[in-house]
Amino acid sequence: MSGNLIEVRGLKKSFQVTRGAILRRVVGVTTAVDNVDLDIKEGEILGCVGGSGSGKSTLGRLILRLIEADEGRINFAGRELTGLSFKQMCPLRREMQIVFQDPLHSLNPRRTVAENVERPLLNFGVPRAEARGRMAELLTMVGLDPTQSHKYPHEYSGGQCQRIAIARALALRPRFLFLDEPVSSLDVSIQAQILKLLLDLQQRLKLTFLFVSHDLKIVRQIAHRTVVMYRGRLLELGDSDAVYRSPMHPFTKNFLGTVLHVRKGGRWELAAQRAEDLEDLNRQSATHAAPQAGCVYAGACAERFLPCASERPPLFRATDDRWVACHLYRPPQAAQ
Amino acid sequence: MVDGPVTGKVASSRRRARRRTNLYFVWHGVGSDPVARGAAFLILVLLLCAILAPVIAPFDPNAAHNALRLQPPGTPGHPLGVDHQGRDILSRLLHGSGMTLLAGVLPVVLGAVISIPLGLVGAWYPRLGEIVMRLMDIVFAFPMALLAIMLAAFMGPGLLNMILALVVTLVPYNTRVVYAAATQERQLAYIEAARAAATPDLKILFVEMLPNVAAASVVYSCTIIGAVVITAAGLSFLGLGVQPPIAEWGIMTSEGRSYLVNAPHISALPGIAITVLVLAFNLVGDALRDSLDPQTRLRLVRHRPHLFG
Numbered sequence: 001m002s003g004n005l006i007e008v009r010g011l012k013k014s015f016q017v018t019r020g021a022i023l024r025r026v027v028g029v030t031t032a033v034d035n036v037d038l039d040i041k042e043g044e045i046l047g048c049v050g051g052s053g054s055g056k057s058t059l060g061r062l063i064l065r066l067i068e069a070d071e072g073r074i075n076f077a078g079r080e081l082t083g084l085s086f087k088q089m090c091p092l093r094r095e096m097q098i099v100f101q102d103p104l105h106s107l108n109p110r111r112t113v114a115e116n117v118e119r120p121l122l123n124f125g126v127p128r129a130e131a132r133g134r135m136a137e138l139l140t141m142v143g144l145d146p147t148q149s150h151k152y153p154h155e156y157s158g159g160q161c162q163r164i165a166i167a168r169a170l171a172l173r174p175r176f177l178f179l180d181e182p183v184s185s186l187d188v189s190i191q192a193q194i195l196k197l198l199l200d201l202q203q204r205l206k207l208t209f210l211f212v213s214h215d216l217k218i219v220r221q222i223a224h225r226t227v228v229m230y231r232g233r234l235l236e237l238g239d240s241d242a243v244y245r246s247p248m249h250p251f252t253k254n255f256l257g258t259v260l261h262v263r264k265g266g267r268w269e270l271a272a273q274r275a276e277d278l279e280d281l282n283r284q285s286a287t288h289a290a291p292q293a294g295c296v297y298a299g300a301c302a303e304r305f306l307p308c309a310s311e312r313p314p315l316f317r318a319t320d321d322r323w324v325a326c327h328l329y330r331p332p333q334a335a336q
Numbered sequence: 337m338v339d340g341p342v343t344g345k346v347a348s349s350r351r352r353a354r355r356r357t358n359l360y361f362v363w364h365g366v367g368s369d370p371v372a373r374g375a376a377f378l379i380l381v382l383l384l385c386a387i388l389a390p391v392i393a394p395f396d397p398n399a400a401h402n403a404l405r406l407q408p409p410g411t412p413g414h415p416l417g418v419d420h421q422g423r424d425i426l427s428r429l430l431h432g433s434g435m436t437l438l439a440g441v442l443p444v445v446l447g448a449v450i451s452i453p454l455g456l457v458g459a460w461y462p463r464l465g466e467i468v469m470r471l472m473d474i475v476f477a478f479p480m481a482l483l484a485i486m487l488a489a490f491m492g493p494g495l496l497n498m499i500l501a502l503v504v505t506l507v508p509y510n511t512r513v514v515y516a517a518a519t520q521e522r523q524l525a526y527i528e529a530a531r532a533a534a535t536p537d538l539k540i541l542f543v544e545m546l547p548n549v550a551a552a553s554v555v556y557s558c559t560i561i562g563a564v565v566i567t568a569a570g571l572s573f574l575g576l577g578v579q580p581p582i583a584e585w586g587i588m589t590s591e592g593r594s595y596l597v598n599a600p601h602i603s604a605l606p607g608i609a610i611t612v613l614v615l616a617f618n619l620v621g622d623a624l625r626d627s628l629d630p631q632t633r634l635r636l637v638r639h640r641p642h643l644f645g
Contacts, residue, residue, distance in 0.1 A: 066531055086536070093534040106525035110547040110630060116526075119544075120533035152630040168529065 005176060005208045006040040006063060011072035013055075013062055032058040034232035034296075036072070037315070040176075045202060045209040047223025047240060049216055051255070055232040056212045060178040063210070064096055065089060077175070094124065097169035101181040103161035107153040113139075113164050114149035120171045138167040142197060159190035163197065170201070176208045184215060195222055216256060220244050225321075228252050231296045234315060238322035248324045250304075251297045295326070303328060358628065365627020372623030375616040382613060386434030393427040397583040406599040419588075419602045420595050429609055432583035435495075436613065439577065439584070440565035443499050444557045447506035452553055454507070455514025456541045459522055469515060472508035480505050481567050488576035498577035502564055509560065510553055517552040521545050551628050558621020562614030569610070585610050 012035055017028035032055040040046050048056045061067045063074055065081055074081040076092060084092070097120075100106035107116045114135055121131040136146035142163040153161055162182060169177055182198070183191040199222060202209055213219050219226055219240065226243045228236040228251065236249040247253045295301070298308040307313075307327045315323040316330055366372045385392070394413075395401075400422040401414075409417040409425075416426040458465030475483065487501035521527065522545070530540045569586015571577035578584045580591070585606040592602030627633045 064532055066528055086534075090534045093532065096532075098529065098532045100525040100529065102525055106529055108526045108530075108544055108548070111544075119530065119535070123533050123535055123539075154631050165529070168533075172533070 003042060004039045005042040005077055006038075006210075007073075007075040008036055008038040008040075008059075008063065009073045009075075011036045011038075011059070011062055011074065012070045013058055013067065014070060031055075031232045033062060033069075036232075036234055038227065038234065038237075040208060040210060041225075042175075042208055043206055044224045045211055045222055047219035047226040048210060048212045048229060049214065049219050049226060049255070050229035052214065053231075054229040056229050057180050058232075059229070060098070060180055060210050060212055064098055064178055066098070090124075094172040095174050096176040096178065097172065097174040098178045098180060099162070099165050099169050099182045101184050103158050103165055103185065104153060106165045107161060107168075109153055112150050112152055113156070116153065117149070117164065117168045117171060120168060124172065134171065135167075138171055139164070141170070141201070142167045157190075158186050159194060162186060162190075162194055166194075166197065166201070170205070173205075174207070176210070179209055179211045181213050181215075182211075183218060184213060191218070198222070216244075228255065233296050233325065234323075235297065235325045236323065237315065238319075242322060248318055248322065248329060249297075249326045250301045250328075254302075361627045361633045362624065365633050366620065366623045369623050372619055375619035375623075378612065378616040379620060382433050382437060382616075385430050386437055389430040389434065393424075393430045395424040395427040397428045397431040398423060398581055399427075406595060406602070408599065409601055409605075416605055417599075417601045419592065420599065425588075425602070425605055428583040428588060429585070429606060432585045432588060432606070433609075435578055435582060435584040436565060436568075436586070436610070439495070439498065439502075439568035439572075439586075440561050440613070443502035443506055443564055443568075444561050446499070446503045447510050448553055448557050450503070451507045451510035452514050452546070452550065453542075455511045455553075456518050456545060456549065458511070458515050459518030460537065460541055465515065465519075468511070472511055475504070475508045476512075480509075480563070481570055484567055484571060485574060485576060488571050493576050493579065495578055498568060498571050501571070501576075502568060505567075506560065506564065510556060513556045514549055514553050517549045518545060521548050551625055554628065555621050555625040558617050558624065561617040562610075565610055565614060585613075 011033055012031075013033040014029050014031040016026045017030070018024050019027050034055070036059060038059075048059065050056045058067065062069050063076075063081075065074075065084075069082060072082070076096065079092065081089070081092065107113070108119075111119070114132070117135045117138055118128075118131040121134060122128070126134070135149065139146040139149055144160060144163055144167070153164065156164065166182075179198070183194050186194060195218065198209070201207060209223075211219060211223055223240045225238065226236075226240040227234055228243070228249065230251050236243060236247070236252045238248075243252065244256065247256050294309045294311060295304070295313055298304050301308065305327070311327070313325045313327050313330070315325045318324045318329045366376050401418055401424065402422045404411060404414065404418040405422045406420055407414060407418040409415065411417055414424050414426065416424075416429065419425055419428070454468060458468040478486070484498075484501045484505045487504055488498050491497040491501065527540060527544065530544050535544070565586070568577055569584070569589060572579075572584055572587045573590035578587060580587055588606035589603050589610070592599070592604075592606075595602050
């Protein structure tokens with residue numbers, strides 16, 4: 001693989017819960033993304049897993065600058081994104097696009113499929129006739145019939161809408177796609193088709209993906225590398241196979257346990273129950289534990305020891321290509 | 337193509353490459369519903385009456401036939417009777433239709449033209465939106481009729497001032513409808529997709545969002561026309577709107593109030609006319625909503641294929 005397409009350094013975003021209109025005051029702060037460093041290599045599929053509210057969608061939106069970061073830098077193909085104005089950002093928007101979870105709502109319901117797909121092209125001054133041709137090309141590429149493009153999104157099924165959304169995202173020939181749970185709201189049989197399409201497109205068009213999902217099986221299937229997020233922080237990063245085969249961080253072990261149960265032939269309900277328990281536990285610990293110092297997972301961790309409560313672990317290099325944010329993996333020379 | 341499944345449903349449906357325009361659906365959507373068709377026809381008739389009143393009205397609307405004062409409907413030569421000043425009611429109704437439509441419809445249209453951008457922009461910029469909506473709340477605190485009376489009294493009587501007063505009263509209502517629809521709409525992913533494709537804010541608002549929000553406003557406007565006709569009539573009754581010798585349905589209704597026992601038709605006939613007008617606009621508004629929405633209009637057209645080839 002070649003170099004990094006995206007380099008994220010010290011990215012931070014917190015959302016303020018405010019009350020009042022004119023005399024606005026902050027009643028609560030949620031840190032969605034907390035001091036994240038991340039490299040996305042050109043041409044790779046980087047999977048991102050984590051529970052709900054772990055900040056994985058926010059991370060992707062920050063990279064696309066759909067949300068403004070509080071702190072940190074984002075470098076895209078050698079260009080610094082943070083601080084660019086709307087105008088300066090425009091040419092870069094061609095290079096990075098997004099596919100959403102809900103396929104129907106990601107298309108404008110009052111515009112035909114053709115208009116939906118052409119919109120990005122027209123924004124960049126492509127002549128109407130040319131945009132039309134490109135639209136037909138794109139729809140064919142995602143496996144749809146362009147002669148039906150005068151129809152409206154609701155006349156298509158969920159899977160077809162997701163194909164349209166992918167076609168629209170590819171309209172500007174981007175290099176990077178942020179896939180925000182692209183198959184989570186689809187049928188299992190359709191999921192497989194969409195994943196196959198995405199993989200096929202990724203290889204043919206040499207795309208780079210950031211693939212966010214809470215479905216661990218899918219991420220394992222599709223992603224080259226996987227990063228595990230919990231409450232806005234990266235806890236583990238490594239080759240997908242390695243992360244899944246031998247999870248290192250206690251949270252990852254616990255989190256993957258929700259899936260391993262199924263693989264051992266256990267019942268679905270058991271896994272679902274476990275996932276729910278974990279989520280509950282995390283929520284409780286989230287409210288009790290002081291978020292300022294120490295590991296974010298310390299409150300619920302079975303293997304915690306003294307430093308976990310006082311010092312926040314950075315990402316330690318565990319093996320060659322594995323990074324774990326846990327004091328258990330602190331290299332000996334850094335211990336003093 | 338390596339991967340080309342799930343086109344079955346699309347490919348098997350009948351080839352209909354031509355894209356139907358909104359106008360097509362409005363025409364067929366309204367046309368295919370007998371009730372809406374009747375209502376649209378009524379509005380058309382009213383418009384024709386308003387235009388052709390000088391030609392088709394049997395008498396001058398202000399000509400007095402003193403011998404026939406208070407005669408009920410069915411009097412020879414005066415099919416709808418004669419009012420307390422001996423004026424032919426049919427002629428007055430015909431002449432009044434234009435003024436009534438003007439006083440009822442124009443403020444609503446102008447109100448919508450102002451409140452749609454106001455609501456959209458307010459929903460897009462939350463801070464500005466809060467300020468706008470709180471200002472609207474202040475206007476809301478006054479009852480609609482009272483505010484209109486206050487404004488009309490302040491600006492002085494006359495048709496133009498009345499219309500202006502009604503516009504000011506209507507803007508908060510319509511803005512709230514648009515604002516509510518737009519705040520919901522802006523959460524949806526297609527707006528974020530538009531931003532990801534570098535669409536400027538104003539284009540997102542008026543190209544992407546407007547068609548999704550306008551329907552709510554159109555329907556609301558159609559339903560409120562009735563209330564506006566009545567408020568306009570009330571203003572005219574108080575001497576703040578259209579001035580009395582001019583035929584207008586609201587004035588006609590109020591003028592007959594002293595004769596309700598002896599000659600109820602003087603008030604009742606223009607009253608019925610207003611009711612019919614309001615009803616017609618409400619029904620057309622409903623049909624308009626259904627035929628403007630891509631999700632419902634296909635059902636509308638498909639289920640009644642016998643009505644058009």
